[in-house]
Structure formats: structure tokens, C-alpha cells
Amino acid sequence: MAQAQPISFNRHPYADGSAKKMLIDGQWVNAASGKTFESHNPATGELLATVAEGDKADIDSAVAAARRAFEGPWSKFTPFERQNLLLKFADLIEKHFDELSTLDTLDMGAPLSRTRAGKLRVLGMLRFYAGQATSIHGETIENSLPGEVFSYTLKEPVGVVGAIIPWNSPLTASIWKIGPALATGCTVVLKPAEEAPLTPLRLGELALEAGVPPGVINVVPGYGETAGAALAAHPDVDKVAFTGSHLTGQAIVKASAGNLKRVSLELGGKSPDIVFADADIDAAVPGAAMAVFANSGQICSAGTRLFVEQRIYDEFVGKVAEFGKGLKVGNGIDPEVQIGPLVSQEQLSRVTGYFDVGQKEGASAVVGGKRLTEGNLGKGYFVPPTVFANVRDEMRIAQEEIFGPVISAISFKDADELVKRANATNFGLGSGVWTRDVSKAHKFAKAIRAGSVWVNCYQAMDPAVPFGGYKMSGYGRESGIQHVEEYLNVKAVWIKTA
Ligand code: ADP
Numbered sequence: 491m492a493q494a495q496p497i498s499f500n501r502h503p504y505a506d507g508s509a510k511k512m513l514i515d516g517q518w519v520n521a522a523s524g525k526t527f528e529s530h531n532p533a534t535g536e537l538l539a540t541v542a543e544g545d546k547a548d549i550d551s552a553v554a555a556a557r558r559a560f561e562g563p564w565s566k567f568t569p570f571e572r573q574n575l576l577l578k579f580a581d582l583i584e585k586h587f588d589e590l591s592t593l594d595t596l597d598m599g600a601p602l603s604r605t606r607a608g609k610l611r612v613l614g615m616l617r618f619y620a621g622q623a624t625s626i627h628g629e630t631i632e633n634s635l636p637g638e639v640f641s642y643t644l645k646e647p648v649g650v651v652g653a654i655i656p657w658n659s660p661l662t663a664s665i666w667k668i669g670p671a672l673a674t675g676c677t678v679v680l681k682p683a684e685e686a687p688l689t690p691l692r693l694g695e696l697a698l699e700a701g702v703p704p705g706v707i708n709v710v711p712g713y714g715e716t717a718g719a720a721l722a723a724h725p726d727v728d729k730v731a732f733t734g735s736h737l738t739g740q741a742i743v744k745a746s747a748g749n750l751k752r753v754s755l756e757l758g759g760k761s762p763d764i765v766f767a768d769a770d771i772d773a774a775v776p777g778a779a780m781a782v783f784a785n786s787g788q789i790c791s792a793g794t795r796l797f798v799e800q801r802i803y804d805e806f807v808g809k810v811a812e813f814g815k816g817l818k819v820g821n822g823i824d825p826e827v828q829i830g831p832l833v834s835q836e837q838l839s840r841v842t843g844y845f846d847v848g849q850k851e852g853a854s855a856v857v858g859g860k861r862l863t864e865g866n867l868g869k870g871y872f873v874p875p876t877v878f879a880n881v882r883d884e885m886r887i888a889q890e891e892i893f894g895p896v897i898s899a900i901s902f903k904d905a906d907e908l909v910k911r912a913n914a915t916n917f918g919l920g921s922g923v924w925t926r927d928v929s930k931a932h933k934f935a936k937a938i939r940a941g942s943v944w945v946n947c948y949q950a951m952d953p954a955v956p957f958g959g960y961k962m963s964g965y966g967r968e969s970g971i972q973h974v975e976e977y978l979n980v981k982a983v984w985i986k987t988a
Contacts, residue, residue: 502589502592503589504589505596506539507539508540509540510540510541510691510711511542512541513695513707514548514552515551515708519542520542521543521545521712522548523545526542527713528540528541531596533599533821533830533870538688543713544681544712544716545717546717548712548717549710549717549724553726557726558705559704560677564675564705567675569626570624573621576617576669577616577617578701579672579700580613581700586692587612587613591606591608591661592823593689594659596688597657597660597686597687598657598660599822599831599833600658601823601824604785608659611951611953612661614953615662615665615669615969618669618954622673622674622971623674625974628642628981631643638988640985640986644980645979647675647977648674648676648728648729648978649676649729650678650728651671651678651727651729651730652727652730652731652751653667653668653679654721654732654733654742655690655732655734656733657683657685657686658785659789660690661689664680664693666969668680668697672702673977674974674977677705677706678706678707678708679708679727680694680709680710684711685833691709694707694709718742722741723748727749727751728751729753729754730754731966732754733755736757736917736962742755753966754966754967754976756790756957756963756968757917757919757959757963758891759794759917759918759959760794760915760916760917761792761795761940762793762913763778763796763923763924764797764922766799766927767799768927768930771802771805771809773946775806775813777922778922778924780948781793782796782875786831786832788837789949791919791942794897795898795915796900797900797911797912798902799903800901800903810897811856811877814857814874814895814897815857819867821866821870829875829895831870831871840892841894842860844892845873848887851886852885853880853898854879856879856899857875857877858873859874860874861873862874873894883900888900889915891917909934915961916961918939918963919963920940920941921938921940940960953970954970955970956970957969
């Protein structure tokens with residue numbers, strides 16, 4: 491098969507520097523305020539598009555459109571029709587996948603080697619949700635009431651969903667919200683991250699082409715404090731599905747209190763990745779390294795607290811550092827590049843700030859630890875894969891989410907105490923265990939307080955397998971039938987038959 495060629499930025503049909511409107515009620519419109527913001531390529535600083543900047547007024551229009559659609563013809567779509575629509579949407583995404591994955595690369599920096607590799611997962615997700623559309627069912631429940639009273643449950647769509655997504659994986663994040671919403675018969679107002687609005691807008695266009703009725707999917711780009719906050723607080727939104735930082739998650743929960751809307755939160759993490767001396771080291775080195783370096787560490791479940799058994803600590807940490815050094819960092823539009831830039835100046839300041847914090851706390855950067863500025867890298871927000879050794883549990887670099895390609899390597903001796911140490915975090919999203927000992931693997935899988943445990947692998951994901959957090963990593967699950975349930979209400983029906 492011929493290798494797909496990279497599309498250069500100025501030839502990309504959706505990132506040619508031109509103006510982009512927002513999608514409300516099936517129409518492409520400017521912001522009510524007339525305001526716009528710019529979207530730039532974080533690898534080069536080049537302007538990709540000028541985007542309509544939605545705020546409260548636009549959110550109000552979009553929510554009204556979503557409500558009309560929810561109560562209008564969309565409510566008459568049968569499960570089979572919703573399934574077919576999702577399958578058609580998936581086919582269109584498949585047809586345009588190179589374009590969409592390139593747009594993700596241009597807008598937020600993840601290399602093509604990563605965004606293109608997501609094809610099967612993205613398509614699998616939509617097709618999984620399509621299947622779920624025809625699997626929704628209530629139950630008949632035997633009750634103990636005297637007389638003849640029959641009881642059963644109905645599952646009904648929750649209504650208008652406000653979907654607020656981050657920038658670290660715009661295509662996947664959009665599908666993760668649109669898929670279950672359409673499967674269940676909900677409607678959506680999607681608020682992309684201000685750093686990366688282009689793929690969600692293009693998806694809105696493809697949804698219309700697939701035949702999604704006006705108002706069922708609305709896409710309103712804008713800033714978090716304005717458009718995002720308006721959506722979270724909106725009295726006519728029935729559910730907010732949010733992915734992002736725990737601080738914003740807290741703001742959203744507070745904002746949701748006005749109408750007690752349902753909220754699901756997929757937040758940050760500081761996930762432990764544990765390597766025992768009996769592990770298959772050749773597999774654990776790249777596994778533990780890419781558990782953090784993938785997407786430049788901008789993944790909520792990244793295995794950033796690397797616990798390594800003391801007797802292999804120096805050797806293992808050295809090998810992970812070597813591996814990191816060998817990764818090609820650069821503009822992700824080059825298909826050979828493995829590590830792209832960070833998404834923004836803000837992220838760059840945050841990550842380089844933690845480089846300083848780590849040094850001051852007494853950890854030593856075995857590799858990386860400084861911004862990259864040679865040649866063209868100086869035009870973007872590049873940092874190298876970084877490994878801090880001699881990290882102690884209480885250091886800030888072992889406690890706080892950095893959201894960069896930064897491993898904090900911590901040594902351990904006592905496996906029993908390790909469980910406590912691994913769980914000594916406010917977060918609980920991912921976790922990893924590398925060992926050849928199956929009983930150790932099971933023991934840790936049970937003891938770790940996190941929504942996912944990966945044994946001898948990391949970041950394995952499947953549309954049918956639930957993903958989500960414990961503790962301050964949030965609540966609710968994405969993927970799996972649990973995800974679909976989050977978009978449904980349960981109604982109990984009682985019928986006296988006597
Ligand atoms: P990050 O810090 O990684 O950018 P955020 O949690 O700030 O993560 O952003 C994730 C999403 O939440 C973005 O779409 C952003 O615009 C939105 N957002 C930020 N602040 C708020 C807020 N106060 N209310 C609602 N949404 C917000």
C-alpha cells in the first residue's frame with residue numbers, strides 16, 4: 491500500500507488561514523458579538539484560521555436549537571435510524587480520516603504518527619456507539635406489592651448535552667461525546683477547546699453531510715470562562731459531559747448546581763506505573779517511556795509516577811532515559827516525528843516551570859529538562875522527553891499533574907508499602923504494573939485505586955471497555971455500555987392490571 495503523504499499546512503483545506511464560523515441549528519454563523527480568535531500551529535506559530543468566538547449569547551442560541559431538535563423530528567428517529575446515521579457518519583470520517591488527523595496535528599501538535607494511528611480506534615468508537623443505539627432496553631422487574639401491579643423501566647435520552655472538551659485529542663474527544671449522545675437520541679452543544687477548535691468544526695460539517703438533522707449537533711468554539719461557563723451553568727442543559735483539568739471540573743460542578751444537571755467528569759491524573767525487578771525489561775522500558783512521552787505527555791492517564799524496584803532502579807531509569815533520548819522530536823507533520831510540540835505558550839511555561847521545580851526539589855534530570863530551541867524548534871513549543879531521577883513521594887513533581895513529557899522516577903523496596911505510596915495521590919485515573927508474577931499482578935490490580943489498571947502494557951483502550959476515574963480524576967465512564975447509560979434516564983412504570 492502506498493504510504494500516505496503529509497499535507498502541508500498551507501494546502502490543508504480547513505487550515506488555510508481563513509475565517510471559520512460556528513455551527514448552530516445546521517447553519518454556519520458568526521458570533522453574535524462578531525468577535526473572533528486565532529488558531530495557530532504550535533509547531534510553527536503559523537496562523538491556521540480565524541475562528542468565531544462564541545460566548546453566552548451563542549451558547550443560548552445553540553442550546554435553544556438543541557432543545558428544538560430534541561423535541562422535534564429527531565425524537566422520532568428509531569434506534570435503527572440513529573444507528574444507520576452513526577454508521578454513515580463513521581463512513582464519512584473514514585473517507586476523510588487523513589484530512590481530520592492532519593487537522594489535529596496542525597491544530598494541537600500531536601505528530602501524524604500518532605493522530606493517523608488513531609484511525610481504527612476512532613472509527614471503532616463510532617461504530618460501537620452505533621451498535622448501542624439498537625441495544626438500549628429497560629427491564630421488567632418483579633415487585634412484591636399486593637394485588638396485580640406490573641412494573642418495568644424505560645430508558646430515555648437525558649436531553650440536551652453540553653459537551654466541553656480539551657485540546658489534547660480533539661477528534662477522539664469529540665467522538666467520545668457525540669457517539670453516545672446520538673446513539674441515545676440526545677442532542678449536543680459541543681464546546682471545543684480554544685487551543686484546538688478546527689477538527690470539531692470540520693466534524694460538524696461532516697455530520698451535516700451525513701444527514702444529522704439541524705440542531706442535533708451544534709459546535710460553538712470559544713473560551714472556557716465565557717462559552718464553557720455559560721454552557722455549564724445553562725438552565726436548559728440536562729447534562730454536561732466534561733473532559734479537562736480537575737480545577738475546571740470543580741468549576742463545572744459548581745456551575746451545574748443551578749438546575750442540578752447531570753455531570754460526568756473525566757479529569758486529570760498522576761498515575762503510578764510500577765516496575766518490578768521480575769518484569770520483562772525489554773517490554774517495560776518502551777512501555778513505561780511511552781506511557782508518558784506519547785502526545786508529549788499531554789494525556790490525562792499518563793503513567794507519570796514511575797515506581798521502580800530498587801535493585802533495578804539505576805539500570806531501568808537509565809534505559810528509559812536512553813529510549814527518550816532516541817525519540818525524534820519535531821513538527822509532527824513530518825511522518826517520522828514521534829514527539830510533537832506542547833500545545834501552547836501556557837503549556838510550555840507550565841512544563842518548563844516544573845523543570846525548575848524538579849531541580850530545586852533536588853531531583854536530577856537524567857535526560858531532558860530544558861526547552862528545545864535549535865533551528866526551527868525555536869518557533870514552536872518544544873520540550874524533550876524528560877526523566878527526573880531521585881524523586882521522592884512528597885515532591886511536587888511527584889504529586890502535581892505536569893501534562894508534559896516528564897517522568898518522575900521513584901524507587902521502592904517494599905511491595906506492601908508500595909500500594910500505600912502508589913495510592914497516596916488525590917487522583918485515580920490510570921495505573922500500570924510490570925511483572926512476570928501473575929499473583930503480584932492480580933494483587934496490585936485490586937489494590938490500586940484507579941479507574942484503569944494496565945498490566946504489562948499501558949494505555950490499552952477499546953470502545954467496549956470503560957474508562958474513567960476514581961477520586962479527583964472524576965466520575966462517570968467513557969466507552970463501554972456504562973458510557974451509554976450516562977446519557978439515559980431510567981423511568982419506572984407501574985401498571986395495575988387487576
Ligand atoms: P487545560 O488546562 O488543559 O486547558 P481546561 O480544563 O482548562 O484544561 O480546559 C478544558 C476545556 O474546559 C476547554 O474547552 C476549556 O475552554 C473549558 N473550560 C475552561 N474553563 C472553564 C470553565 N470555567 N467552565 C467551563 N468550561 C471551561
